[in-house]
Amino acid sequence: MTEPPIPVLRLEALDGSGGVVDSVLLPSAHTSERPTARIGGLAEIGRLEGHTPATDPAQTPVLVGPFRVDVSIKTIAAGTPSDVILDVVNRSGTPFSGHLRLRAEVRDAADPWWLIPGLFYGENRPEACDRRFPRFEAGASDPDGMVSDRWSFRSDRAATPAVFAWGSRGGVVVMTNETSPCGLTGVGLTHTGDVAGVHVDFPFREEPVTYYGSAEPRAPEAGRYTWAPGEPVRLNASVGRLAADRHAYAPVLRDVHDRNRAEHPIEPWTSVPDAADIAAEGLVRWHYDPDPGVLLETVGFDREVTGGDGSRVDRQAMHVGWVSGVPWAYALLAHGRRSRAERIEEQVAEYGPAEQIAAAERVIDFICSNLSPSGTFWGTWYRSKGWSQSWTPIRDGLHARTLGEATLFVLRALELGDDVRAAHPLWEVAARSNLDAIADRQRGDGNVGSVHHAHDGRVLSWEGASGLTWVAALAEAERYDDGRYLAAAVRAGEYYAQFVEREFIHGAPEDVDLAPTSEDGYAAVMAYVALHRRTGEDRWLELARRAAEWMLTFRYTYNVEFTPRSPLGVYGFATRGSDQASPSNQHVHAYGLVCTRELLELSEATGDPHFRERAEETLACFRQLIASEDGEVNSYRGMVTERYYQTSCFQPKGMLLTLSHAWSVGVLLLGCEQLLNHG
The missing domain is CATH 2.70.98 (Beta-galactosidase; Chain A, domain 5)
Incomplete structure (x- = not known):
């Protein structure tokens, strides 16, 4: 040779x-x-x-x-x-x-x-x-x-x-x-x-x-x-x-x-249970609006300059998945139910388990009761104009990753208990409508499409790998599956395997088009772990491992040095465990917590503790800079930023974005709940 x-x-x-x-x-x-x-x-x-x-x-x-x-x-x-x-x-x-x-x-x-x-x-x-x-x-x-x-x-x-x-x-x-x-x-x-x-x-x-x-x-x-x-x-x-x-x-x-690891320590500010409590309160206190039942995407840290309603910086909109919507409502519902079952003392009664459960259910109800004419969810709700398309330049386009993520977490919400399924039959109707629509549109080679027409269901783009999230949704729909959904998941898994094997997975976020991103890695890990969980086949486990290692290329292996008077320097923020969002969006973020469960499962299935360690490391990283009291981090209790500027991009190195994002709060809550549930 x-x-x-x-x-x-x-x-x-x-x-x-x-x-x-x-x-x-x-x-x-x-x-x-x-x-x-x-x-x-x-x-x-x-x-x-x-x-x-x-x-x-x-x-x-x-x-x-x-x-x-x-x-x-x-x-x-x-x-x-x-x-x-x-x-x-x-x-x-x-x-x-x-x-x-x-x-x-x-x-x-x-x-x-x-x-x-x-x-x-x-x-x-x-x-x-x-x-x-x-x-x-x-x-x-x-x-x-x-x-x-x-x-x-x-x-x-x-x-x-x-x-x-x-x-x-x-x-x-x-x-x-x-x-x-x-x-x-x-x-x-x-x-x-x-x-x-x-x-x-x-x-x-x-x-x-x-x-x-x-x-x-x-x-x-x-x-x-x-x-x-x-x-x-x-x-x-x-x-x-x-x-x-x-x-x-x-x-x-x-x-x-x-x-x-030894030279670059992480010192979380809170325990995992406390971080979950703080994040759940933050979602309800700052992002939930009961009329009509939404999780507002952004809320400004400074409530004085922007006015009490934050109208100049608060984004009066909600995606059905991704940056808002069902995934984080699911996390809130799971937390509220666990807290109620464990009879955890409510530090702030106004935002306790009962309010958390009610808010989460109302958000999922609102999304599931407003399907697009094509049978899938809409992309985004705006206070000024109601339901509309995704963030894509293609007119009337709905992004596959966002739709798939919303459907996946509706399915997970339905698995929280018989009482949930009995109380919310509309959730099942909506989930099955989405699953059927995507299975019907699937191309012969397994591609499920990247952008779908909101009104007639035509696939407007087949480019990229944003359909990977649908692999997880189709695979996890076992309760409602006569074999059709699993068959579609397997075909899609085979099609998208080429992106993993080529070491170039791209197209997941709505706002960076066909760029490779850390979010593509999360979607791939969730997809192939779900297929392995459902089938037990080694091929899916190997793809999950390979996808996880590609995903971890975005994860910082060291603590960036900040100037001592910059905000991140003052707080001693440790970047190890955080992920670069993408080559296009060069800031670190916490979205990697979305697949905490999958990394824990992958670690068990492979016998490799590395994946669990990396999941725990990320959760430790983002239990920094979470305000446990009003006034901390120049914000309010339960607010969580989206962007930590570890390099010179968008803002000077050492700054942080002074906006709380629904997904940033929600993904921290989700990661905490998944780790607590997994033991």
Whole structure:
């Protein structure tokens, strides 16, 4: 069997404008055709079982530009990246304000595949995607359109500061820490001909443009550091070889997570039961409106500036799923019923179990009693105009993910007890109407469509994988299934498996079109765990595991460093366990709590505690910054923000969005209830 090409490791000195002052190829330790622990200074990942690596290599001095660099490469264990220590000294007699870049290359990469966790996936932005953000295209140079064959980013944009690249026969990874003695580090990629390069920068560079969350790019940016003559600076990185499978990132990122846990602690503000109580109160107190029975999507923290009704910032609207609606009403109903059964003391009677149950039932009633003419739910309710379409530019379009999520959680609400089913027959009617509509529209290859016409039921778009949520809904409809729903779930599961296997799942949120997102990962995990739960088949379990590991690429493995006077710095917010929303929406969020139950089940089914640990880690993360008293976090008890700005995108790093979102409160409540229910 032909081995993957030997990667090349380089050091480059860059001037302040990013120009290459000097480049040097590091000495290769490759002396045999057999794979060794050090090939060109790079560890072979996943291909060296049983090999005993070198553990104490000597330093290699390198001269590059104004620098003398003593390079130490140490392989800790076979199958893991090698640690690289760069002891740098400015040997010139003058200060140098520039950058040092560590670069690895892989050949046979005319059509490369990239991964920067949470930030860059393959081409990153499909050509047909309406949302504009950085896109890779071989040979391209269109900075204004954010299309290029080379990109560099600040490291805090990445869930793990690592860059992976694959050619046709193998790949390479280079990693570093978020910060170094030179300040914030950087990660990036380049492509020329059949050579794919990945690099880390000390300090960071952002080029060819800077992305700040809008369609209009900003000018390139760069960190500044002056290397004083004779000053010693120690820099750390890791490099490794990859097998050809694009999923070879999984053991690498798991190892990084395991190494970081002790150094990057999370300190929740509340216990799980207390967080559930606070979130349930927040949903009723701030987001529930009994007339007509909705969970308002956003509520401003500051009630004085905006006025008592918050009319200038409170969003007088409700989606049926996703950012509001049934999923969070279900969580509220489950919490209210548990609290009532356990006879938990009501700290605030006005928002206690009875009120929680009544509010949740009214919201689900309102949604289920207002189906669209096509037989599915509507997308969104607006106070000004009533029921309408989803957030899609396609006229009269209803988004499949939102419809599927609403249907899934109606089904789960019906499973809360015989009394629920007896009291709410309309819920079953609505759920079955949705299930029948989607099963009828399913294409022969299993695709259930991404956007549906609200009035005549035509499928308006088949693109992307937003239909994945319907796999879970169809699989969980066992009580009402004569076999038709399961058959549809299996066909859909087979169709959408290609997205998981390709390592590019995209299209789930209504507001980012065909971009890859963390929410696509959640949908995939929920879908394949549901199929495994229903059938017991190993294929679905393997897809669930693979989808979960892809989803976890969005999850921060470290705590971002904030300036001490920024809000997130003052509060000591720990980002480990939070998820980058997407390469398009570069803020961390809590939506990953939606599949807490599935990660717990996956851990049990695989015998792998890692998935449970990651679920608990996320719940610990978002039990920070939850106000338990009015006035905390500049908000009110039970309010929860949607956005934590861990990098420079939309807002300066260290800020948080001063809006409480129904889904942010609801998903915290859901995660708490799922963990408490699971034990």
